Amino acid sequence: MKKNNLLNFISILALLLSSQILAETGTAGYTPDSWWPSEWGADDQLGALNRLDAAKVLQAASLIKHGTIYDMTRVYSEDMPLFSLTPQARKFTLSIPGAPSWGPLGKNKLAWNEEFISGHLGQDGTQFDALCHMGTVLGKAGDLNGIRYYNGHSHADIGSGRGFSKLGVEHVTPIFTRGVLIDIAAYKGRMLERSEEFSLDDIKAALKKQGLSEQDIKPGDALFYHTGWGSLWGKDNAKFNSGTPGMSDKAGDWVVDKKVLLVGTDNWAVEAIPGPDLDNFAPNHQKFLVENGIYIMENLDFSSLIEAKVYEFAFVFGAMPIKGATGSPGRPFAIR
Numbered sequence: 001m002k003k004n005n006l007l008n009f010i011s012i013l014a015l016l017l018s019s020q021i022l023a024e025t026g027t028a029g030y031t032p033d034s035w036w037p038s039e040w041g042a043d044d045q046l047g048a049l050n051r052l053d054a055a056k057v058l059q060a061a062s063l064i065k066h067g068t069i070y071d072m073t074r075v076y077s078e079d080m081p082l083f084s085l086t087p088q089a090r091k092f093t094l095s096i097p098g099a100p101s102w103g104p105l106g107k108n109k110l111a112w113n114e115e116f117i118s119g120h121l122g123q124d125g126t127q128f129d130a131l132c133h134m135g136t137v138l139g140k141a142g143d144l145n146g147i148r149y150y151n152g153h154s155h156a157d158i159g160s161g162r163g164f165s166k167l168g169v170e171h172v173t174p175i176f177t178r179g180v181l182i183d184i185a186a187y188k189g190r191m192l193e194r195s196e197e198f199s200l201d202d203i204k205a206a207l208k209k210q211g212l213s214e215q216d217i218k219p220g221d222a223l224f225y226h227t228g229w230g231s232l233w234g235k236d237n238a239k240f241n242s243g244t245p246g247m248s249d250k251a252g253d254w255v256v257d258k259k260v261l262l263v264g265t266d267n268w269a270v271e272a273i274p275g276p277d278l279d280n281f282a283p284n285h286q287k288f289l290v291e292n293g294i295y296i297m298e299n300l301d302f303s304s305l306i307e308a309k310v311y312e313f314a315f316v317f318g319a320m321p322i323k324g325a326t327g328s329p330g331r332p333f334a335i336r
Helices: 003-026 048-049 052-061 184-188 200-209 237-241 248-257 283-292 304-305
Strands: 069-071 092-095 104-105 110-112 116-119 127-129 173-182 222-226 262-265 295-298 312-317 327-329 332-334
Touching: 048 295, 052 173, 052 312, 069 304, 173 184, 173 200, 173 304, 184 200, 184 222, 200 248, 283 295, 304 332
Parallel strands: 173 222, 222 262, 262 295
Antiparallel strands: 069 332, 092 116, 104 110, 127 295, 127 327, 173 312, 312 332
């Protein structure tokens, strides 16, 4: 096992083991205030997508002045970084059976090819987290009634080995909204390091450097931030997978207060991993997805936006409506 993978495995395994011990003894350290029912009612499955109304769509459309499209997607390939807690735990494999797959048929002898893809399709590469991706264990280990998701849904009620009956990614409507990119790496003058947190003050300063302020972040926005970690993609996959820089817990609280629709970044987490508080694993994932219905996008490519110094744009994304899935690949892009 390579050194970076080993460090990643050991640090995250320690977190998982400590959490398991706490859960088994019934003394879990996480005791949240009840986060359900949501502000949109006990039956809601859309979460922050409720903030995407006609006025928000028109606001995003008004940002399109030049007709330039900026691709924010990484290429899906077998050699892309695949996050895992253990070596080779995730795979992404594309196979094209036959040569060709079918044909020739007809007098015109038409032939065609088809692919078979296997792997963690909804959680590999550039991906979008559905609201059933993360939950919080409020009871003892093995008690499925004690695992709670957005709007208080329990795993016993909505989860199964064949997908989720509620909160699956098929409920995510197409997204067309205002996007804002915060270039934290440019403000720092460098790529952030593994486990490095940036603060709310850093966010405010980075916005100011771009000619924006925290008041420019509006409800229903898609908020993105660039750490520079994505520059490792395809060049040093082991380091990319070893951990992440990310926003602090308090910065995450600020994001919640801003009532954004989603948060996206150039690595695989919206917090520092391993973080400074080893008793509090991935807190922003928890507060965004589980408690507030704010969606997450990861492994985005901001290079074309940053090169053009475009920080405000119309953002477009459509999740694949895979019934009961915890996430989706896709082709997010910006238009200016």
